[in-house]
Each structure stands twice: as C-alpha cells, then as structure tokens.
Amino acid sequence: MDKLAPTEQQRDIGATLQVQARIDPQQAAERCRDFLCAQLKASGQQALVLGISGGVDSTVAGRLAQLAVEKARQKGHQATFVAMRLPYGEQKDEADAQRALQFIEPDEALSTDIKPASDAMLDALEAGGLMFRDAAHRDFVLGNIKARQRMIAQYAVAGARRGLVVGTDQAAEALMGFFTKYGDGACDVAPLTGLSKRQVRAVGAALGAPGELVDKVPTADLESLSPMKTDEEAFGVSYAEIDDFLEGKPVSERAYRIIVSTYSNTTNKRNLPITPV
Structure with a gap:
C-alpha cells in the first residue's frame, strides 16, 4: 500500500504533542524519573499516587514514580509512592496487574473496588430521569463514570497523603483523544507526555519490565458489554500507524485521514476550560 509523505500538518501535530522522532530509552527513563522527583520536591508534597491497571503505560509510570521517590528520599525529602488497584468488580486481567505491582515494588499498595460507587452513580442518574438511546449508549456512559471514579479515589488518597496524582497519558492517546476528560485524563504530573506508544514500550524494556506487560x-x-475491547479496535487504526504519524514517518492515506479527523474532533478534550476572556 502506498504511503503519504509526511505533511506540514502532520509535523505540526507531532510538535504540538512534543514528540521526538527518536529517543534513547534509558535517557528518557532518567528524564521522566528526575521530572517526577523535581515536581514532588517543588510542590512541597510528600507522595506520588497512581492507579496500576496492568497495562504498559501504568506499569512504566509506576516504576518511574517509585524510582523518583527513592531518589527524593536520598536527597533528604520525605517521599512515598502509593500504587492503587482500582478494579470494577473482578478484573479479567488481574494477574497482569499483580505482575505489574511485583515489578514496580511500590512503597505502598491500596485497593479500592469502584463498582459500588460507579453503579450507584448511574442508578441515581437514571432515577433522576436520565435516559439512554440503547444499552450500548448506557454502557459507554458508565465507562466514563468508571474512569472518573478511579480519579476520585486517587485524589482522595493524594489529599490524605499530601500527594500528587501521576497520569499515564502519552502522545498516542493524546493524539486520538483516547481518555476520559477529568477521568484518566486528570492528573497533577504526566511523565509520559511526548512519548509515542512504541517509545513507552522501549522505556519499559529499558527499566526491565516483564516482556508480557511491555508487549501487551x-x-x-x-x-x-465489550470486555477487553482493544484500543486499536476502538481507533480503527493501529498503534504502529499512530506512532509513525507522530514520529513524522509516512503513513497510509486511510490512517492519515482517520488520525487527523480524530485529532480534530477531540480538540476539546485536550483544552483547558474555555473562558470568555
């Protein structure tokens, strides 16, 4: 299949999302660790908090957070990393989440089941008159409630421990708007910003993360209603094509069209609240 040469629009989007075509994974890991350490000290806070799902992004961000607090402690700053498990009932890939925790070795691990709170919110909305087009529409809204309940829990812990909430957003998800605004898109520090998905995997490998999590x-x-639905199925385009786009490489016309359209249609998710002045 013929591929389109990189366009000015493609390069502009990559620059806006702070993506570099090439990185040194070890240097990137150290830069992210040092960023977290510096932000923790500058803020006067004493903890980093992050939900661990078992995916590569939270695994990498979690290990970086643990390394950051260890470095902060070496410099005499009180610092703790609190890893959180936030399943909705029983998580199908719980074994991966536990494997991630074993790799991260967090100072502290807490677990909160978000199912009761998420279901109660949806029930209350429906009792108040909210109606949905169909079961799929209801399920989609519940999914966003789940994401926001997870962030409620993380900020509650951060408030109790004088902490900062760590985000896992990277450039591929930012490009596709693949996050819930004020859900998993909410955080105080986002160490993976500017990394494509393959670059996050490379950083994970450099940190020594288990291969089955790096390549998951x-x-x-x-x-x-669609358990374990893959990101790529939701996108309609592969991460390889998304990463190529971000890194300024040629992509197929179909991928280019989907990516640019999705980026444009999700602009509001990347913006701060709009004000009249």
Missing part, C-alpha cells in the same frame, strides 16, 4: 495488547476495558 492495550485495552481500556471500560465497556462492560
């Missing part, structure tokens, strides 16, 4: 097929797993 990504899934947000927010839709109960």
Whole structure:
C-alpha cells in the first residue's frame, strides 16, 4: 500500500504533542524519573499516587514514580509512592496487574473496588430521569463514570497523603483523544507526555519490565458489554500507524485521514476550560 509523505500538518501535530522522532530509552527513563522527583520536591508534597491497571503505560509510570521517590528520599525529602488497584468488580486481567505491582515494588499498595460507587452513580442518574438511546449508549456512559471514579479515589488518597496524582497519558492517546476528560485524563504530573506508544514500550524494556506487560495488547476495558475491547479496535487504526504519524514517518492515506479527523474532533478534550476572556 502506498504511503503519504509526511505533511506540514502532520509535523505540526507531532510538535504540538512534543514528540521526538527518536529517543534513547534509558535517557528518557532518567528524564521522566528526575521530572517526577523535581515536581514532588517543588510542590512541597510528600507522595506520588497512581492507579496500576496492568497495562504498559501504568506499569512504566509506576516504576518511574517509585524510582523518583527513592531518589527524593536520598536527597533528604520525605517521599512515598502509593500504587492503587482500582478494579470494577473482578478484573479479567488481574494477574497482569499483580505482575505489574511485583515489578514496580511500590512503597505502598491500596485497593479500592469502584463498582459500588460507579453503579450507584448511574442508578441515581437514571432515577433522576436520565435516559439512554440503547444499552450500548448506557454502557459507554458508565465507562466514563468508571474512569472518573478511579480519579476520585486517587485524589482522595493524594489529599490524605499530601500527594500528587501521576497520569499515564502519552502522545498516542493524546493524539486520538483516547481518555476520559477529568477521568484518566486528570492528573497533577504526566511523565509520559511526548512519548509515542512504541517509545513507552522501549522505556519499559529499558527499566526491565516483564516482556508480557511491555508487549501487551492495550485495552481500556471500560465497556462492560465489550470486555477487553482493544484500543486499536476502538481507533480503527493501529498503534504502529499512530506512532509513525507522530514520529513524522509516512503513513497510509486511510490512517492519515482517520488520525487527523480524530485529532480534530477531540480538540476539546485536550483544552483547558474555555473562558470568555
């Protein structure tokens, strides 16, 4: 299949999302660790908090957070990393989440089941008159509620421990708007910003993360009617094509069209609240 040469629009989007065509994974890991350490000290806070799902993004961000607090402690700053498990009932890939925790070796691990709170919110909305087009529409809205309940829990812990919430957003998800605004898109520090998905995997490998987590097929797993639905199925385009786009490489015309359209249609998710002045 013929591929399109990189366009000015493609290069502009990559620059806006702070993507570099090439990285040194070890140097990138150290830069992200040092960023977290510096932000923790500058903020006057004493903890980093992050939900661990078992995917590569939270695995990498979690290990970086643990290394950051260890470095902060070496410099005399009180610092703790709190890893959180936030399943909706029983998580199908719980074994991966536990494997991630074993690799990360967090100072502390907490677990909160978000199912009761998520279901109660949806029930209350429906009792108040909210109606949905169909079961799929209801399931989609519930998925966003789940994402926001997870962030409620993380900020509650951060508030109790004088902490900062760590985000896992990377450039591929930012490009596709593949996050819930004020859900998994909410955080205080985002160490993976500017990394494509393959670059996050490379950083994970450099950190020594288990191969099965580094190479795991990504899934947000927010839709109960479509459990473990892959990100790429939701995108309609592969991460390889998304990463090529971000890194300024040629992509197919179909991929280019989907990516640019999706980026444009999700602009509001990447913006701060709009004000009149």
